[in-house]
Amino acid sequence: MSAFKNEAAWIMTERAKELEVREGPVPNPAAEEVVIKVAYAAVNPSDWKMQDYPFLNLPYPFIFGNDVSGTVAQVGSAVTKFRVGQRVIGHCDSLLSLNTTNAGFQLYSTCRERVVSAVPDSLPLANAAVLPLGVDTAATGLYHDLKLPLPSLNPTATGKTILIWGGASSCGSSAIQLAVASGLRVITTASKANFDYVKSLGASEAFDYRASNVVDQLKTALKEGDLVFDCISTPDAQMACAEILSSIGGSYLPLVLKPEKGLPGNLEVQPTMGLAPAFTTSELNELPNSWGTGGAPHVGTAVWHDFMPKALETGKFQAKPEPLITKGGLSKVQEGMIILRNGISAKKVVIEIAGEA
Structure with missing residues (x-):
């Protein structure tokens, strides 16, 4: 059992107008999962659209959020590419798996190892958070x-x-x-x-x-x-x-x-x-919210493990668009969703959750 005390920004009921910050789910990573202490979480259109016009069947209360950056807090038994304390970005899968531990808007988020990437020291975690879903x-x-x-x-x-x-x-x-x-x-x-x-x-x-x-x-x-x-x-x-x-x-x-x-x-x-890129086709077919398209784990490995760390370090891949940072922790997630709903250009809304250590 994890010793981490977690908090999350929950949507308590379908189409609720405001998120509520409450105790979060206890991280308990599967063999090939990584728990990330979240420094920053980015907001995507799917977040406000799921709040306003839910297009997937979700169990409420629920937690939104796809993109996180931070440091590794815990690893599953089969994880070999990451270590505790390492700076990383991760892509959260809660909209498909319906597992709230695997959502982004919380202090500790769990991601599948295939869609986690190391972040070089030269790249601020606020900038890195814009990348995963895009x-x-x-x-x-x-x-x-x-x-x-x-x-x-x-x-x-x-x-x-x-x-x-x-x-x-x-x-x-x-x-x-x-x-x-x-x-x-x-x-x-x-x-x-x-x-x-x-x-x-x-x-x-x-x-x-x-x-x-x-x-x-x-x-x-x-x-x-x-x-x-x-x-x-x-x-x-x-x-x-x-x-x-x-x-x-x-x-x-x-x-x-x-x-x-x-x-x-x-x-x-x-x-x-x-x-x-996070799943095999058979894994997707077993998920509650599978969208009926094939998995591509080889793509996840090729992009996040083989290409991205060195590409970010050498500047051959830029963390873009620029983050539009909203400070104030989980209580500001709703504000960030409103900013995105109202429209921005060539920027991505990023919520400071714990910030850079």
Whole structure:
């Protein structure tokens, strides 16, 4: 039994308007799990959307939160890659497993070892916290769905171009960098104010998604055999990406949300599940909230263990977007969710839970 005294920000009932800070679940890691003393926890759209418009069946009271950074507090019996006291980031799986110990908005969060990565001393934990869900969603679309070469510190050029729709988003920021690390040329959409930002991540060209002729511009910029990944998935973005991909003879379009209506072209569309890198397919099928998509544990290992630690240390992967830090601990999680609900650009809301030691 763990000796850690835990607290968490709970949503007590479905659609409750305010989270409540109460005693948290006692950490009890399985063999391949890591308990993280949380320094910072990032807020994602799924958090406020699950509060306002729950789209999964959850047992209440429940705890939200996907992304955490901090230090290892405890490891399961089969964990070999991490040690107590090590600085790490982790991707929490509570929305699928329904296990509140594996949620982010608490003092101690438990994560599967496959989706935990070491954080170099040069990278502040507040910045590192922006990464997990964005990276795993991008990695699922690129490697599990589109079957790109896995990321490398010294990639070999593939000769292909990929359009990342929504490059300034959290998922888009990671997708640009991972695609470049896989040897692809990247073009992306963003607001004009974020052109320099997306290019700093490795995009070769940026296109204004608000331009009336942006679809025609992008059709011209791509050729047969190139790829498209929709990291925004508003209805307009889905329609635009489907039209562009159809025009170059493409057949497979990864999206971050299911289409609300039919899309043009004879395309296979696949909503990317950001936690696929944490699970095998058989493990996913046993989960209460399995989304019916395949697992990809090899992607988790390749990205989080083989690539990310060295890429962060050498600066070949940037922890982006920048954190918008809300201080004050677990009582400020609701405030952070409201900030994100109201909309921000090229930043990610991060709650200071315990802070950097």
